[in-house]
Amino acid sequence: MAGVDYDQILKHLRSGDNDQLVEEIHGSLLNGYVDQDEFATVGDLGPKLLTNQAGNQIWNQLRHELQTCRSYIFAVAFVTDAMISCLKPVFKQLADHGVQGRLLTSDYLYFNQPKAFNELLKIPGLTVRIAKVDGFHQKGYIFQHDGYQTIIIGSANLTENALMRNYEWSLQVNSLNNGDITRQVSENIEDEWRNAQPLTDQWIAQYQLVYQKNHQAAQTVAKMVKNGQPEINDERIEPNQMQKDALAQIAQLREAGKDRGLVISATGTGKTYLGAFDVRSAKPKRMLFLAHREEILRKSARSFQKVIGGSKHDYGLYTGNAHEKDAKYLFATVQTLQDDARLQEFSPTEFDYILVDEVHHAGARSYQKIMHYFKPRFYLGMTATPERNDDFSIFELFDYNVAYEIRLQQALEADMLCPFHYVGISDYQFADAKVNDEIASYQNVASHHKKEVQAIEHLTSAERVRYILQQTEYYGYSGSKLHGLIFCATVQEANQLAAELTRQHHPAKALAGADSMSVRQQVVKELESGQIEYIVTVDLFNEGIDIPCVNQVVFLRSTNSSIVYVQQLGRGLRKAKNKDYVEVLDFIGNYKNSYMIPIALTGDASYSKDSARETVEIEPTIGLSTIAFDEIAKERIYQSLRQVKLDDMRKLRTVYQNMKYRVGRVPRLLDFMTADSIDPEILANKKKNYAQFLIGEKEPVEVSDYENRLLTFLDAELLNGKRRHELILLNDLLRQTTVKEKELMQQLKEAGCLVDEATLASMRRVLDLTFYNKNAAPSRADYGGRPIVIFDHTSRTYRLNDELRDSLKNDAWFSRLWQDGIKTGLLRAKRYQADQRFTLGEKYTRKDVMRLVNNVVNTTAQNIGGYFFNEHDGVIFVTYHKAKNISRSIQYEDQFLNDHVMHYFSKGKRRLDSPDVKKFMDGKRQLALFVKKSDADDDKTFYYLGTCRYMPGSARQEQHDGKPIVSMNLELDQPVPYTRYHSLID
Structure with a gap:
């Protein structure tokens, strides 16, 4: 493009309107097609x-x-x-x-x-x-x-x-x-x-x-659906990759002498076939398959015969309707087998392999009776949802042997399930506000009463059903025929809704737990054949019943449990012929629990409102699954989020108890990490430290005042894993009385960490507590008041202070908690780049940043405002959407001009020649940009968006609230990723 006069082009372009737009287009074109360094966009x-x-x-x-x-x-x-x-x-x-x-x-x-x-x-x-x-x-x-x-x-x-x-x-x-x-x-x-x-x-x-x-x-003839179901060839059925991994781990359990194991696998990922493959591998003389519904048994028996082969007489049912008790592979309902007379028809060692399907029901007395009676060589339990709301531990029942685990979101990412297209739709609003209030009252309670008949009449009225059908017809379904499943709140509502749907030319039938097996089977057949378009139910199809043809799932109820929500969502996720996706339509009313929806859809365990809001704002994809909300539905979820406290003790106590059931003892923080459960930081910092949380849970934890302060330091400062140096040194000092600096440096290098004197000096200031101010929180006294690690400058060695060393030797609880915090911090550190001070996209507090830029003291106790400079670094903190109630002097709008340029304002009362303004421009410091969307929920963390540079010539002297201020453009070295960028600016 030599010889082109760009000034003449720009002059020509500016002959029209929109000078600013012309300038941006011009700069962008030159940047993209001519020279990105010379023409900054x-x-x-x-x-x-x-x-x-x-x-x-x-x-x-x-x-x-x-x-x-x-x-x-x-x-x-x-x-x-x-x-x-x-x-x-x-x-x-x-x-x-x-x-x-x-x-x-x-x-x-x-x-x-x-x-x-x-x-x-x-x-x-x-x-x-x-x-x-x-x-x-x-x-x-x-x-x-x-x-x-x-x-x-x-x-x-x-x-x-x-x-x-x-x-x-x-x-x-x-x-x-x-x-x-x-x-x-x-x-x-x-x-x-x-x-x-x-x-x-x-x-x-x-x-x-x-x-x-x-x-x-x-087109080539479509192959049989793979991944979610096993691969099939002309000779035999073979396991998919998930099943191969699970089979290997189950085999390892048996080789280690274990007599039972638990498989946790999302609905639709082929659990039944997995069980059949393992039975084929184990070659038992006789096998018992336990379930709580006959339709599960019949389908499972057919699947087992496909995998194992043999005569059909090898496969028998033992139910209220069939008593084929001599079959080699016996499929029995719990309800039938729990009867004393029938149970005693079998010897305790009759079966050398017993498989329990939907094993989260095994806390019931009927299951316990059967499982205590039989003594097989191996028990295999299978479930999609091991968590329970009672005090029974499925994990304990299986000796805490989790052979394999894959949850819904992992299965979707791995293309093991049929993708879903979720749409959160605002529910119908009646003209009469009193009617809407009645409905909200009805939908926001877990149990219902006869007095709520009026609300049901409105919910099943012709006008509301007409609105529902308008939405279901528009959003549609995959394939040529509709096979829909609707979940509502009560049996009465289901019956009346089915009747009204049928009246409006969309044939539907209601099913409830009271319906007989033959009725259920008949209605399912009618749905599969297309005789009806919808089955309307309450909780009947939460689990166990597979209707692969379901291509539209409709929620007409509030969400009281994310577990149940995922179970019901999973009803449509089984892959099937001529089915590319399942349409999921969620009619969101004024539900107090609608905050659970984004959490359930993404499987987010962070307990962060910020993450839940981000799901609603970004509408992320999971594999090929998509999420969308209409504008009113979004606002209803935001309202629910504003009113709920996600990390209240009641919710955390449930998480804690579930983990205690899983591991069979007082859980360590490391247990939550390895199980991909709640972020251990939340538990550890809820009450100063994890020891205090455990005491609140009435665990027998006793620590001294000094030990308590040490644990507070560890959990508040180092557990997050944002820098490995302190953790690696403390871990070494668990095994050694002293650690030589050369040995530590070598270990840090092997771990890929930055090894320089400034970082090591910062580490020492943190561990001897000189980084913390005497009179500002957190103070040195808060963390015990004296050095935790002592550095001998002469011998260049590190050692723990004597009291801490004695506590580790003599106090079992303290030692356990101290080691757990260090190990958990090191594991959590894997999410951060060891060779960088900050990791793109991760979140940091101001205090984290002060530590990681090797500042001499924690200056966050002072009001550092929007930026801070030391000799080598400049850190910039931006709250993108500022609260309306803050001082007018700081209500100026920092804003992204694009995904790699921010228009930024200095502090107030600054001019172009102010010392701190010059520090942005002089190029002597590395500038790091940290941004959060707002101060909602008192969130103190900022996303690290990377290093940035002042764009020469962009500084402007301006006025704000009658006082001088400087604006400038800062260019990021890497663009902000699409989803983060739009989450922040929208």
């Missing part, structure tokens, strides 16, 4: 390559452009029903705001299914045409913004794999409305649009006639 308009790699998901950018555009047009050859389903919530929101769009697609290679075309016709504000160009194979997306256009062109069709998973190349560029690239693309599409065929019902009907024949000829 100060707008979010630079070119980007989208690949679906490393958080660079095309789907995220496409959704963002849609949510911020004035209009849009897509030109894509291939469109899938699954991707349309993902986009429907966005398209609906756009239509509600008057944003119109166009889609140009094709019948090229007969890839697009007639159903996909039918779904496109449902979308409000979208006009669709079919290109008449031979071999139409375009893949372009154009978004009209105020004054400019964004174009994404590349290899990605409108399919879930192309936009979420495949390695693609799609280039995103921005252009002014009169830019040449805009003109070329727009003219090309407009020519094709004018010649294209409008999408109509009549066109689809004609397309349907020729589609099936041509599609089948062009």
Whole structure:
């Protein structure tokens, strides 16, 4: 591009309006296409390559452009029903705001299914045409913004794999409305649009006639669904990868002489086949399969025969309806076998292998009676949800031998389950506010009474059901027939709702626990065959019943348990033929517990409101599963979050008790880490330290006042693992009386840690407590008042103080807690980069930052404001959305100009020649940027977004609240990842 006069180009561009926009486009183009060093961009308009790699998901950018555009047009050859389903919530929101769009697609290679075309016709504000160009194979997306256009062109069709998973190349560029690239693309599409065929019902009907024949000829026959179910060939069924891993671990248990093991595996990941594979491997003389429902047994017996083979007479049922007790592989209901007379028909050693399905029920007296009677060589328990709300420990029953564990989110990421497309929809609001109050009262209680009949009448009224059907019809389902499952609050509501759905031409039947087995089986068959569209139930299908064809799950009830919520969600996640996804529609009313929804969907164990809000804001993907909320539903969840305290003692006590049941003793903090449970920092810092938490739980913990202060130091300062140095030294001093500095340095190098005198000196100041002020919290006295580790400068060795050393020798509880804190901190440290002071995307308090930049003392007791400088470092703290009640003097708006440039304001009463302002510009210090969204919930942590630099020439003298202030642009060395960026700015 030699010889181009950029000043002349800019002058020409500025001849129109929108000078600022012109400046940004100009800078972005020069930065992206000419020289990124010479032409720094100060707008979010630079070119980007989208690949679906490393958080660079095309789907995220496409959704963002849609949510911020004035209009849009897509030109894509291939469109899938699954991707349309993902986009429907966005398209609906756009239509509600008057944003119109166009889609140009094709019948090229007969890839697009007639159903996909039918779904496109449902979308409000979208006009669709079919290109008449031979071999139409375009893949372009154009978004009209105020004054400019964004174009994404590349290899990605409108399919879930192309936009979420495949390695693609799609280039995103921005252009002014009169830019040449805009003109070329727009003219090309407009020519094709004018010649294209409008999408109509009549066109689809004609397309349907020729589609099936041509599609089948062009496509290979689909293989049997894999991953969630085992792979099948002509000879025998083989385990998938999850099952292979689990089988190996179960075999290890038996080889170690264990007589029982527990498998925790998400619904739909093939637990039954796993059990059959292990029985095939163990080769028992006789096997007993226990479950609490006959329909589970019948299905399981068929699965076992597929895996193991042999005569059908080898497989028998022992239920209220069948007594085939001599079968080699016996499948029995607990209800039948618990009867004394029937139980004693078998000897205690009759079965050498017993498998207990849905084993979380095993705390019931009936299960206990059977399991205590029989003495097999091996017990295998299987469940998706081992946690219980009573005092019975499933883990203890299986001697704490967890053979394998995979939870819902892991299974989705591994593509073992059918993806879900979740939409949180605001529930119907009646014109009469009193009616809405009645309904809210009914839906926010765990048990219901006859006096609430009036609320049920409203919930099952024609107008509310009509609203529900409008939503279910719009959002749809995968496949050609609807197979829906609806969960509501009570049996009466289920019965009346089914009747009203049927009256409105959507055949439905209600099922409840009181219904007989034959009735249940008949209704399920009717759903599978398409005779009815919906089964309406309360909790009957939480577990055990598999209806793989279910392609739409509807929640019409509040969420009182995340465990139950996941169980019910899992009813639709089993893979099946002709099923690409399951549509999950959650009608969110004024529920006090709706805060549980984002937590349950993501499996988040952080107990952080910030994380829950982020799920609602970002609407993340899990594998190919998507999450979306409408605007009212979002606000209802936010309201619920504002009112709840996620880390209150009642909730933490439940988490603690569950872990105690799991390990069979007082849990260590390390137990919570290794089980991927709650972050141990939450428990340890709830009451100064973990010892105090345990005392609150009435555990027999006794520590002295000094020991208590030491544990407070360990849990408050080091448990987080944000720097390994102190932890590695303390761990060494558990085994050695003294540690030589050379030995420590070698160990730190082997661990990949930074090893320099400044960091070592900082470590020493922390461990001898000189880092902490005398009279400010946390003070030296809070942590015991005297050095924890003593450094001998002459011999260059470290040792513990004598009192601490004595406590470790003589106090079992203290020693256990001290070692546990160190080990947990070292394990937690794995989330942080050892060779960096800070890890991108992780959260830090101001106090953490002062320690990690090797500051001499903890200055956070002072009001350091938005930034702090020492000799080598500058750290910048930004609260992006400032509270309205703060002083007007600090209400100025720091803001991102794009994902790598922040427009930043100095402290008040500053001028361009102020000493601290000059420190931003002089280049002598490494600047580090820490940002949090707001001060909600008194959150003191900031996300580390990386190092940044002052952009030369960007500083401006300004006035704020009548006082001088300086603004400037800070450029990050690495762009902020998409999801973090939009979570902060939205």
